[in-house]
Amino acid sequence: MAEVAVSPQRNAISRLWNDKESRSVIIQIITISLVFAFLAYIIHNAVVNLQAIGKGFSYNFLWQPSSYDINQHLIEYNSRSTHFRAMLVGILNTILVAICGIVLASIVGFVLGVLRLSKNWIVNRLAYCYIEYVRNVPVLLHILLVHGLIVHAFPVPRQAISIGDLTFMTNRGIFSPKPLYEPLFLVVVVLFLLGLAFMWWFRRYAQKVQDETGQHYPVFWIGLGAIVGVPLVSFFLLGSPITWDVPELKGFNFTGGMVVRPEFIALLLALSLYTAAFIGEIVRAGILGVYYGQTEASYALGINRGRSLSLVVIPQALRIIVPPLTSQYLNLMKNSSLAVAIGYMDIVATIGGISLNQTGREMECMIIVLALYLVMSLIISMIMNWYNKRIKLVER
Amino acid sequence: MNESANKSNGNPEREIVIVIRKMHKWYGQFHVLKDINLNVERGEKIVICGPSGSGKSTLIRCINRLEEHQDGEIIVDGTELTNDLKNVELVRREVGMVFQHFNLFPHLTVLDNCTLAPIWVRKEPREEAEATAMEYLERVKIPDQANKFPGQLSGGQQQRVAIARSLCMKPRVMLFDEPTSALDPEMIKEVLDVMIELAKGGMTMLCVTHEMGFAKTVADRVIFMDEGEIIEQNKPHEFFDNPQHDRTKLFLSQILNH
Ligand SMILES: Nc1ncnc2c1ncn2[C@@H]1O[C@H](COP(=O)(O)OP(=O)(O)O)[C@@H](O)[C@H]1O
Ligand SMILES: [Mg+2]
Numbered sequence: 229m230a231e232v233a234v235s236p237q238r239n240a241i242s243r244l245w246n247d248k249e250s251r252s253v254i255i256q257i258i259t260i261s262l263v264f265a266f267l268a269y270i271i272h273n274a275v276v277n278l279q280a281i282g283k284g285f286s287y288n289f290l291w292q293p294s295s296y297d298i299n300q301h302l303i304e305y306n307s308r309s310t311h312f313r314a315m316l317v318g319i320l321n322t323i324l325v326a327i328c329g330i331v332l333a334s335i336v337g338f339v340l341g342v343l344r345l346s347k348n349w350i351v352n353r354l355a356y357c358y359i360e361y362v363r364n365v366p367v368l369l370h371i372l373l374v375h376g377l378i379v380h381a382f383p384v385p386r387q388a389i390s391i392g393d394l395t396f397m398t399n400r401g402i403f404s405p406k407p408l409y410e411p412l413f414l415v416v417v418v419l420f421l422l423g424l425a426f427m428w429w430f431r432r433y434a435q436k437v438q439d440e441t442g443q444h445y446p447v448f449w450i451g452l453g454a455i456v457g458v459p460l461v462s463f464f465l466l467g468s469p470i471t472w473d474v475p476e477l478k479g480f481n482f483t484g485g486m487v488v489r490p491e492f493i494a495l496l497l498a499l500s501l502y503t504a505a506f507i508g509e510i511v512r513a514g515i516l517g518v519y520y521g522q523t524e525a526s527y528a529l530g531i532n533r534g535r536s537l538s539l540v541v542i543p544q545a546l547r548i549i550v551p552p553l554t555s556q557y558l559n560l561m562k563n564s565s566l567a568v569a570i571g572y573m574d575i576v577a578t579i580g581g582i583s584l585n586q587t588g589r590e591m592e593c594m595i596i597v598l599a600l601y602l603v604m605s606l607i608i609s610m611i612m613n614w615y616n617k618r619i620k621l622v623e624r
Numbered sequence: 625m626n627e628s629a630n631k632s633n634g635n636p637e638r639e640i641v642i643v644i645r646k647m648h649k650w651y652g653q654f655h656v657l658k659d660i661n662l663n664v665e666r667g668e669k670i671v672i673c674g675p676s677g678s679g680k681s682t683l684i685r686c687i688n689r690l691e692e693h694q695d696g697e698i699i700v701d702g703t704e705l706t707n708d709l710k711n712v713e714l715v716r717r718e719v720g721m722v723f724q725h726f727n728l729f730p731h732l733t734v735l736d737n738c739t740l741a742p743i744w745v746r747k748e749p750r751e752e753a754e755a756t757a758m759e760y761l762e763r764v765k766i767p768d769q770a771n772k773f774p775g776q777l778s779g780g781q782q783q784r785v786a787i788a789r790s791l792c793m794k795p796r797v798m799l800f801d802e803p804t805s806a807l808d809p810e811m812i813k814e815v816l817d818v819m820i821e822l823a824k825g826g827m828t829m830l831c832v833t834h835e836m837g838f839a840k841t842v843a844d845r846v847i848f849m850d851e852g853e854i855i856e857q858n859k860p861h862e863f864f865d866n867p868q869h870d871r872t873k874l875f876l877s878q879i880l881n882h
Contacts, residue, residue, distance in 0.1 A: 439750035442743070524690055525727035529741035529793060530717035532709075539740060543731050619731075 274591060289587040290315070296582050298573045300489050311583045318578030319600060325495050325574065326561040326604070332500035333560060334553075337507025344512045355508065362505040368566050370502050375494035375570040382490075385481050394474055396482060399490065405472035406486040412469035416459050423455040430454070491572035495564065503560045510552045514545035546619050554612035558605050565601075575600055639666040641797055641828055642687060647696035649682060656682050657693070658852045664797075669829045671839040671860075674849035675875060680832040683849070684799045687830070688719045701796060717745060720790030724802040726782040728774035734761070734785050735770040738792045746793065753792070760788040764818050780811030784818055791822075798822065800831040834879060840864065848872045 244250045278285060290312040297307050302320045305313055343355040362370070379399045383389060388396035388403075395404040434445040463469070475485030518541050526536040567574040568581060575597055584593040642664035649657040656679050664670060672680050685691040686698060689705050689712045698705045700715045729737050738757035742748040748756070761767045764784035766777075774782055783803055790798060800819070804812045816838050823829055823842045833839070839846050839860055846863040848856045848871075856863070856872050867873045 438743070442747040442749040442752070444747060519727075521723060521725055521727040522729065525721075525723065525729070526741075527690060528688055528716060528719075528721040528723075529790070530713055530745045531741055532713060535744055539744065540729055544729075 278591065283588070285591060286589075287592055289583075289589050289592070292587075294583060294586075296586070298578065300492060300573060311579065311587070314583055315575070315579040315596065318573060318575040321572065321578075322561075322564055322567075322574040322600075323604070325492065325499065325564050325567070325572070328496050329500040329503065329560050329564065330557050332496065333503040333507055333556070336501065336504035337556075338511050340504055340508030341511025341515065344508060345515060359505045359508050362502055363509075367498065367502045367563050368569060370498040371495060371566055371570060374498045375490065378490040378494055385477060388477070388482075394472075396475060398482070400481060401487045401489045402493070403475035403482045403485050403487050405474045406484070408471045408473055410469040410471065412466045413463075415466060416463045416469070419462050420455065420459040423458055426454050427451045489572075491567070491570050494570055495567050495572050499560055499563055502563075503556050506556050506559075507553065510549055510556065511545070514549035515541060517548045518544045543619065547616070550612060550616045550619070554609060554616075557608050557612065561604055561608065562601060640664065641666050641701055642830075643697070643699040644687075645697050645699075647686070647693050647698060649686065649691065649693045649695075656852050657686070660696070660854060662847075662854065664828060664830065666796075667826050667828055668844050669823050669827075669842050670831070670845050670847060671843040672830065672832045672847045672849060673834060673836075673839070673875070673879075674855075678849045679852040680849055681801050684721075684801055684830055684832060687797075687799060688716050688721055690721075713745075717793060718795055719797045719799060720793060720795035721799045722783070722786050722790060722801065722803045724806050726774070726779070726786045726806075728782055728786055728789070730774050733771050733773055734766075734777070737774065737785060738789045741789075742792050757788070757792050760791045761785070763791075763821070764788045765814075778811060779807045780814045783807065783811075783815045787815075787818055787822070797828045797830070800829065800833065802832050802834075804833065804835060836864070836879065848875065850875070 238246075244254065275285065291310050293308050294311045294314040295307050296314070298305055298314065298317050300321060301317045302324065303313075303317060305317050340355050340359060343351050344359070346352045346355075382397055382399040385396070385398045385400055388398040390396050395402065430445075430450065431447060434447050437443055437445065473484045475482040475487075522540050522544065523536055526540045531539065564574060565576045568577045571577070579593050580597040584590055587593075640663050642662070644660050644662040647657060647660040648655070660683060672683065674680055682691055686693050686705075687700060693705075701718050703711050703715050705712065705715060728734075729740065732740065735754060735757055738760065739748075739750065739753040742753040742756065743750060758767055758770065761770055764787055766781055766784055766788075769777060769781060769785070774785065777785065787803075803819070804815050807815065812835070816835060819829075819831070819838070820842055829842075831838070831843075843860045845857055846860050847854055848863070848867075848869070850871050856867065856869050858868075863872075864876065867876055
């Protein structure tokens, strides 16, 4: 009774503040206002300061010639290209090392995680030692170490380690023959694509047959035959319609062929082997996190070890594994910025490094670099979140 | 016909499905099962009881080799359990098991839980496997839950799905490890009813349970275990009315007066 009498006496503000829903709206409004006020303040501050030292804010420099060289470029580039093009080269190099790194780290990490759970003492200890060593040393040291190993332990081009006189391992990178395609090679490519299409269809067909008759096709081997076997045979039947541009030693270095640069190898190996150690632990935790009764129940039904892992344990482990795995992918992508230490030309080294120094456009360049990392992070997060939702368990 | 039939002099009534002879098991230094001898006839229903920690679970888990024994022999349907993985898989196909905590696969629907092993182990066509699964789900009275996930069912329903899942492999023997001890009282009956139906259908069953009512209605034989040994075994009315051993008397007085 007394309560009822008291409430109407409170003023409007206190009533709004004490209502659960309106309070949360008020808090959100205040937070957003504060964030915008802060942003407005620092942007204003930057503009004022830039004016004070006589600099404007402009991206016009992007269209000027960059006048520096980049040794690894996936698209056409030379020193007369623009800063914009240098930036694209940098982005592609970052994406290349990030994607290769994520794939390699996932494979090695998964294997490590499973080995860590092996009942074989030696295997288990080896995986343990590897993980403990690798994850307790800063990744920058790994990068420098691998780079140093390649540059100092590998021979100079004149004494290259030759693999069949075709591929050469040197301290300037791995040189291998570059394929020059003849028109007939198109047939092989078409057969390969047909093989992929066939496989896409065949997998569904095999599933259907399995559903209807219970018969299991050796899908893997048939797929291997269609995708690899048939194109390979046709390649030789057509008289090997590829000529190879074999690298040749001219003076102090190789010319011709293809080269994988030591900076790329060092960065890729260091980043992925480092991240793999963390992924290994995540995978191990994921598998251990699935209650052992699940494995026992599948054994009791006559399901064998491998199938029990792939049909019962891994699908459940993935929901434990995926969220921390996402952070590892993000870390790997961002750690690739350490490329600058060994001169791998990624975003930071191109637009955030040489371009910045040459043009003095710190603000503009750093905004580009930040924005790029942000976009790439968001893309990785989006893909992983989508995947995570797909494998989520239905609970009560 | 086959070997085990010959052993029982061609009388199909007395065909022996499980032979356990002089079996011992240790966990490290701990001697958990001591000199177990047990023959189970086709169609026989055996209830195993005994104090907690006496080795009941360990014994029935040895029968489908979720645990390894170290001495003696276990022969299931003519196949001896050794390190031979093929034999182990063979036996596991013929022996179904129901666990205390159900152990349904939470990432699969009820129907997929039931068809997983028939499709991957018995290589049945999906349609056939699904038809069989629906048949068994009907028998345990939950066909309408087929497309739900285990997390959406009650404990009693989950345990009935677990029984149906085992039955889909068309086992010749069913093992139950305290199938009702994790259930609320009002759900125990629905699971026991399913088990009684199964028993009437002629299934060979070994049940670890403390449901003495179930033992009296269904069991052909009750086995009492303590400290890793089979202390006493008898027909249910003999066992309950006229226990021979002091330890059995003590155990029965504890669970019946409670
Ligand atoms: N994996 C294990 N390692 C060591 N000891 C175990 C293990 N499993 C069970 N035990 C022990 O073996 C004994 C018998 O266990 P169990 O068969 O589960 O008994 P019950 O089912 O009769 O309660 C208990 O003393 C238990 O502590
Ligand atoms: Mg037990």
